[in-house]
Amino acid sequence: MTNTTEVKIRLIEELTFIAETERGHGIILNATPENGGKNLGPSLMELLLVGIAACILLKLL
Template identity: 40%
Template structure:
């Protein structure tokens, strides 16, 4: 995997992936930025959330669960001192469907956390990561 980060001005950068996608990253005004994009640590947290969500949805679909939506709400604590690394990350999944099996949802979350999500498994080497979930039942139409 390759990526390219191009400095634009002050503390604003454009990140480009090898698949041809781009994202703007910037700092807060008190750090010399203009608040034009996400902070790098926000991007890291979102990347982990997307990685684990990808797994959960894929596992539930392969298990033929009637999933209609999946939202991962993330909360991260950071160290007070530099480097301000993540110290704790909690992922709360809100999985929606009609007749979802709670054991299958729990299994999908656990498999992602322990076996498939490279981002969260890598981060878990230095960060305490916890997960939970809730199921939102939709009515049959």
């Protein structure tokens, strides 16, 4: 059985993206202010770390 998930990411302005899941959830991604962002949402690295931490936590429960 194949289990796939689709996400779409759109650039809305320089260093700011909107990521949308196939279930309709969205999140704004933005570079940190130190890297030219406006602090409008988590950075790509922050979101990656959240995803990894959540996966590890779910495996421990």
